[in-house]
Amino acid sequence: MADSIQRVAILGGGFSGAMLAARLAETGVASILIDRTGRFGAGVAYATTFEGHLLNVRSNRMGAVDGTPDDFARWLAAHHPQHADPDGFAPRGLYGLYVEDRLRRVEAACPGLIERVTGEAVAVSGSTVNLADGRMIGADAVVLTTGNPVPRTAPAASADGRIIGDPWGPGALDRIGADEDVLIIGSGLTMVDVLLWLRANGWRGRASAISRRGLKPQAHGAHHDLPVPPTDGLTRGPLSARLAEGRRLAETHGWRGVMEGLRPLTAGLWAEADTAGRARFLRHLRPWWDVHRHRIAGPVAAVLQALEAEGRLSVVAGRVQAVEDRGDGVAVDWIPRRGAARPALAGRWLIDCTGPGHDPAADPLTGPLIASGRARLDPLGLGLDLDARGRVRGADGTPDERLFVLGPPARAAFWETTAVPDIRKRIEDVAAALAGIRAGS
Template sequence: MTDTPSGQATDASRHADILIIGGGLSGAMLAAQLLRLPGKRQVLVIEPRAELGRGEAYSAVELGHTLNGNAARMSVDPDNADDLTQWLTEYIAAGGWPESDQQHVPVSELFPPRGLFGVYVQQRLAEAQAVGARYGSTVEHVRAEVVDVQTDIDSVRLTLNDGQRLQGAYAVLATGMFPAARTPQTESSGLNAAALDPWDVTAMRQLDPQSTVLIIGSGLTMVDAVVSLEQAGHRGPIEVFSRHGLLPHVRRQPPVWVDFLAEDHSVRTPRQLMRELRRHCRDAIAQGIDWQAPLDTVRAHIGRLWSQATDVQRRQFVRHVRPWWESHHHRSPPLSAELVARLHGEGRLRIQAASFKGLEPSLSGVSIRIRRRGEAQTCVVSGAALINSSGIEYDWRRVARPLPQQLLARGLVRPGPLALGIAAADDGAVLSADGQAASRLFAMGPPLRGMWWESTAVTDVASQAKFLAARLAG
């Protein structure tokens, strides 16, 4: 036994079969899949949050912060697309989520609050624990942050921020996404200290309801921030600044369209993809069918296309297609989109194509320097408050957290293609600085963004969890 810095006595090295670093959706679903497989195994999930299965996304407390897809699209069971719909049907029948009847749609078309989705994930994990108990398997939540990892031929060792040490046969990086606001650049610019959390309705209630609020970024986090402001009673102007000035489209429920990429493997480059996609969208519109129908068929193929592409093609995609992809593909839930459209129509919400250049001194409220698209000069805009919705930092070299920094410094991981997350083999084994696939250290979910482009959404994470569990158990 050794003493941790807090004076608490712990084993010098606690042992488990599998150590899962991060207990958001990825970590919880991996644990659930491992528990359901025959064989006795001990799993530790290391997660600083109080509850497993929530992460940032599903810790939401406001009913207005909903999933961006309807229930039929958000099952965590890769073998049963109706799993969430079935769970919700029972939950609502038992008196839960009474507000759901305001959406006037069948359960499969409901957009559940993300906090409720967290309850669903936790229930599925609890059920898996009961199954695992029959094999003698266990899962335990260790409430701490992993600050260092070391590997050797037959084990992985973790150091936690409270001084504990854990040892396992395998470890999995399920650390999710790091907010862009947490990079050293934004930390030092003071942006974090000046900005309100997009989901903090309580803090927004302190604002003068008629004051001007500035928002940086125009993606789905901005949509959530507008929902938060509305909930807090804010009725003043909202000025949104983003590089391209594009708003997310609203998610509709389009009919099924022919899976044209499954039939045509000649499409390989971003240019070919966009040409084919536009052609199908035009055909759909000509037939009176929603353009979202052909677009949604692309999702299943994007990982293959991205992993086959060269770095030059990937760069072309990021530079020319990404803004369009983000606003058309990562669509807004209808109720939130309605609110944004209404405020936009009333002239209360304005969106401008402009890049953020830094904070400016301000005697009251906040002032930011921006450069509008197409203009050479910068200018200063002011408001009572600022919300940073500028998204995710995928480049681990820029993430100011101990674990990514240590893993890079030890050469245990290396940046993925285009520095998006980290590099890994097809089975999730991370690649070291010299390109060797690790035998003990794996990754899943958002850290693999550079390997698959889309590696973040519920369905991506759920299928990776199933695949990786089979790999680790095997």
Template sequence: MSYDVALVGSGFSAICIAAHLLSFLPPEASIAIVGDESDFGRGTAYRTELPYHRLNVPAGRMSVFPDRPDDFLNWLKENGLGDDPLLFASRGDYGLYLRDRLASLLRSREQRARVDFIRAKASACRPDPDGGYSFVLENGEKLRSRQVVLCLGVGAASLPVQTAAKPQEGSQRLIGHCWQPGWLSRVKAGDRVCILGSGLTMIDQVLTLRGKGHRGPIHVLSRRGLVPHPHVSPPLPPVDPQLPEGSMQISRLLQSLRRQVADGTPWRTVMDGLRPKTQMLWQSLTPAQRSRFLRHALPWWNIHRHRIAPEVHAAFERLLADGVLQIHAGYLRSIEERQDGVAVQYRRRHTQTMRELQVDWVVNCTGMERAGIGHSRLLETMKSDGVLLLDTLGLGVEVDGQSRLLRADGQVWPGLFAAGALTAGRFWEITAVPDIRVQARNIAQIIADRMAPDSRISVQG
């Protein structure tokens, strides 16, 4: 099978790029969307059907199309789900919106490119001598495409057992990553749960547990004990951040922003004003400055920048007030399974005091894996073959400003792109819909510009 474009992955990035390609490409073009998910386009984040899983961005900013900012809001109105641009809609509804928008494009009576959904995993992707790329699929089939976009995201971080006792073989009480299917159904109402990590994913899991009838104690352990801040309603308009002049240093940038807040500017408005400049600022930092940011400032960036819906924050605060949820700041030292449960030992932050939590479950919500490719056989094979390079900070893969993969000699692979979280090393802020949709449109436009009639390969079989 041969195609003009292959999108590898079946989550938001792939569907967003497909939507733009259908607008840009001629009707004789062909697109393959390759992924093993049964529900193309929704991915883990938007497949949930739980109403308390809310978007972290208001509906008025969640259109899949940058040039049609009210598209999601219009969909909500059409389906009787609200008409407030400040609404934090459910993630399940957003997944349905993505499905509907792609379906409407595919049903269009206007001439459009051919789209084939191939439910399979790719295990290898290698450049062809004539400039295209050949795939090996795990079902034994082969696929060839002139242009390729990797939309595979990054995997979840592994259970932090490097400083902990090794779990028993086949352990059923240590959940290596929280999206592991089936574990929630095994939790009893009174079970004691310890969640490792205190970010957005932790909040999702806490609310999911309570929504499914769990009433036992929940302990949250992270090195700093920081949790995401809420949005305010109604929101305040963003203000331009006061940035230091001259060479960019993390310390000078933080000093300038803190001074602006100390002078009376609400910090949320400063953070929102910083958002359009974040990618530019990140790219102006040296590798040493980026590394310093990741070591020292990242946890505070995350809780201020990636905020949660007010109603989600209120539900979380009620659990804290009731005492059923406790936040612990400390450093994990051991995880030991015993006959009566699991013992989690940690050292309290800023002390040498050791504490132990006796729980029935330990759930890993520590974020994304460093290096970002361990979840994908395809990406690991491409690395072994020298087709992709890992970002030096472990944030994904090396790409240029147009999202094209870089080779070892510093040149780009023509027609080979990555999208979404895989490109965080270059763009940093590239995990939220408002950022990915711009990248998706840009990639689709570059592909369309490359596809002159004499450069397209024919569609076969």
């Protein structure tokens, strides 16, 4: 297949897609970057203009290219020196500008190797991408970098209803009055972002958040924690034994260091785990993993603590049974995780903060690929089944040389695929695979 890859179609222009296009260009492979919004680089994650939305990773670890983690910190020093603390947490909007700037610089250095197209991809046939407006984009390979889908837990919202199904939608939170109480399903990072925005925009109401275990994201330490080298007991053997070893190490060295030590091994440990082991992790440990692994900046944690101290934020553990939109407010029937039944929660608004609603079988882009047998779900239904290079496996398990997945939609194969330090490693893998196909290797 010598020189068989001339151009790659990348569906999604956020961080994953834009930075893949840049790396491909730097290796001599052309790409066409397709995004329905027309803004290339920032994506939903880094498009926010609210300075209170901070990165969850320190600036000196957020370089867009693997091997140069401090590149973003150097960029800040040159362009936004007021935010140039390498050990700090910069506004997410600045990171979006950094990604856009890198994309522009690579386009200038590698003319003709990156083409931008504004449009909504609705189908993939072979290596041809069909857009909603009827255009057909031909390529030699396709990479899905579609990012995180909107939450799917709350009932469907109506235009005049009180349920906000997508807190990231344009103006989604603007309808909430300054003194109105809100109900939130989910108590993770999305809840944090919503509360930060509301508070900064004059909101004085109260928030009640419900999640299965009532856990909130933990905070980073004052400085970067040195990794604690994982022991064999932490990386091998039954899950219960690993958990016990993790607790022992955390008591001795601190849990943040233990998590840092695990970070570079996570994808490999996930790949080694069998389906039963993965299922046990998801069922019993995932909530605790998420709040300790995906931490928030200290100033952000302080805001949550202040809201709780003021009696304006309460987080409860339980399961949502029913949601009723009453027109003038919302009620949530729920069953506490422990203890007797309690009265329904009530508020003027309900906000779905449960996180990405991954459902490839129902997705209009990937659903037909599954139905046709070109793709299949992983055994736990987390996402598309991929091989170690990110290639989509067909119904018979055969990897497709011309269809890849990168970023959050690849979570079934790699688990940690949402943070920049993890995605940039995967970008190298996919770029190398595509460049190898082009060279006939």
